[in-house]
Amino acid sequence: MYTLDRSLIAGLPPFSGLSRPDLDVILEKARPLRVAAGQAVFEQDTEAPSFFLLLDGHVRVVKTTADGQQVIMRYISAGQLIGIATALGRTTYPATAIAAVDSLALAWPNEAWHELATLYPAFAANTFKTVSARMEEAHERVVELATALVDRRVAHALLRLIEQTGRRTEYGIEIGFPISRQDIADMTGTTLHTVSRLLTAWEHQGFVRSTRKRVTVVDGARLLDHVGRV
Amino acid sequence: MYTLDRSLIAGLPPFSGLSRPDLDVILEKARPLRVAAGQAVFEQDTEAPSFFLLLDGHVRVVKTTADGQQVIMRYISAGQLIGIATALGRTTYPATAIAAVDSLALAWPNEAWHELATLYPAFAANTFKTVSARMEEAHERVVELATALVDRRVAHALLRLIEQTGRRTEYGIEIGFPISRQDIADMTGTTLHTVSRLLTAWEHQGFVRSTRKRVTVVDGARLLDHVGRV
DNA sequence: CTGGTTATTTGCGGTGCAGCAAAGTCAGAG
DNA sequence: CTCTGACTTTGCTGCACCGCAAATAACCAG
Incomplete structure (x- = not known):
């Protein structure tokens, strides 16, 4: 058993601009969902009954x-x-969502989205x-896919990941979840x-460090510069 | 000089669900804009003062x-x-728009978008x-870019174009504007x-016909099947 | 500790496609 | 009608990257 920390949720982007009582109404309609690492939150091309808010963990969306x-x-x-198929007017999920680590989400039935969107304009706007x-x-x-070579694309992907999920470590900034x-x-x-x-080459040059399912970017600026040359 | 045909505009997707008087109010705020083939409607990374509705012609959006x-x-x-930068909360255009043929558009000042979006929910929803x-x-x-080979990507692009703009001709369906x-x-x-x-190969096989800046798809189904094989 | 599974590294050969070069073709301007 | 510039075709060469294969290496369950 656990209790939702409403003050934490109130600060999240999807709900910014909503009053506390409004938020309580919204949270009332949700049910918590635990997903083990490697398990699917939802699957591509299946009926989409719910949408989700990820509270803890990391999920990859795969087509x-x-x-x-x-x-x-x-x-x-x-x-x-995540999984806001209904907001886009879809009845099935366009992709599969897999938990990269043990994760916790809130799940709302689709009907809730439409209620919320009409009741709370800030939610729709978000x-x-x-x-x-x-x-x-x-x-x-x-x-990028149409114009850049592979090394550039991979470098960018790493930099985006450390920007979104990076944690400082002894050697640099590590991607915040296991990734193969x-x-x-x-x-x-x-x-x-x-x-x-690419990773081994970059490791020799001192741009990154990596072990099994873990990648640390030591010097993102030099990495980008390196792959930038024509 | 010319006059707008309001009944035609009323049927367009962006304004579906709007009443005729509402539409008149909206059209009042627009000014017509003629763009010659090859000319830009707007340019990437420049200030975005307006958004546009294309009334006639074809425009390509290029990054x-x-x-x-x-x-x-x-x-x-x-x-x-086209050019709805302001709707996305941007102040510059993220791409350049070039008329592929002589074209006619309506241009609204950005302020109009925000007025319209609040006054007419159907417009915002569209x-x-x-x-x-x-x-x-x-x-x-x-x-597609991440997984498919070039021939498949080109074939898909052609099929999408004939679906959107195709016109029946003697030999098949021709893309509705000049394209190099x-x-x-x-x-x-x-x-x-x-x-x-690719085009010459496909022409030999009878899937397409093409001349300078004109492409006609003779048999889309067989073309797709052809590029579908591994 | 141990066996088995999963992830990673690395060499080698093949190929899809780009890049360069040059010839050919078409359309519109004057 | 002809000239000029824009578009297209086609051959050749090279390389970025994939695919296969096989050897480690790391983790996990029992």
């Missing part, structure tokens, strides 16, 4: 193509909404901002072999 | 990278909004739908040379 290839669309950290931001991120990724070479490859449209080769 | 490479994000056809749809398109493109090999390359992250080679 699988018809021929089985996987692409990691994004990593979700605590405080972010969702719109989120969707806008994700559209722009996706556009930037399209540009395969995962990084699935984020950047390459193979685990190529990622492995 | 240019720091090192000068171009990526065509989308083609806009008549009836679609915009949200548009942004959601573009986010999903962008996600699909990320997946370079343009197709900029849509799919490849080079004009590769596109040229």
Whole structure:
């Protein structure tokens, strides 16, 4: 058993601008959901009955193509909404969400979204901002995939990850959850072999350090400069 | 001089669900803008004073990278909004918009968007739908760029274009505006040379026909099947 | 501690596609 | 009609990257 810390939730972006009583009404409708590492929060192309707020942990959102290839669309950290299919007018999830570590989420039934969106304009506005931001991120990724070489794409992916989830360590900034070479490859449209080769090369040059499922960026600026050359 | 055909505009997606008097108020605030083929409607990274509705013609939305490479994000056809930077909370345009043919647009000052969005909920909701749809398109493109080979990407691009703008002709369905090999390359992250080679190969096989800046898809189904094989 | 599973490294050969170069083709301006 | 610039085709060469294979290396359960 546990109790929700409402004051923590009140500060999260999806609910910014909402009054405390309003928030209580909203939280009333949610149920907590624990997800073990490696387990799915929801699966691509299945009926979408709920949307979620990640309270703790890290979740990767993965699209699988018809021929089985996987692409990691994004990593979700605590405080972010996920699986908001209903807000986009969909009835199925467009991707699978897998917990990268043991995670805790709140789940709302879809009906709640529509109630909340009409009752609390700030909530609808926040969702719109989120969707806008994700559209722009996706556009930037399209540009990068269409124009940049693999080393640049992988470097950018690492820098984005440490920006979103990085923790200071003795040697630099470490990505805040376990991530394999395969995962990084699935984020950047390459193979685990190529990622492995890049990481070892960069480790020799002192830009990064890595062990099994852990990556630390020692000097992000020099890494970016390194891959920047034509 | 010309007069707006309000009944035509009333049927366009961005304004669906709005009453005729409401629409008149909205149209009052717009000014017409003619753009010759090859001219920019707006330019990337410049101040965004207005948003636009394309009434006639075709416009391509292009992002240019720091090192000068171009990526065509989308083609806009008549009836679609464009340059809605302000709706996304931006003050500059994230891309350049170039008329592919002589085109006609309506331009509204940004202030109008915020007025309209608050006065007419249906307008805001339509915009949200548009942004959601573009986010999903962008996600699909990320997946395709990350997993599919060039021939598949080019084939898909052609099929999307004929779906959006195709006109029946004697031999098949022709893309509704002039488009060069370079343009197709900029849509799919490849080079004009590769596109040229693909088109000639496909022409020999009877899938497409093409002349200078014109592409006709003869048999889309067989083309897709052809590039689908591993 | 030990065996088994999962993740990583690294070499080698193959290939999809870019880049360069040059010729050919078409359209519009004058 | 012809000249000029824009577009397209096509061959050749090279390289970035993938795919396969096999050897470590790290973690986990019992």
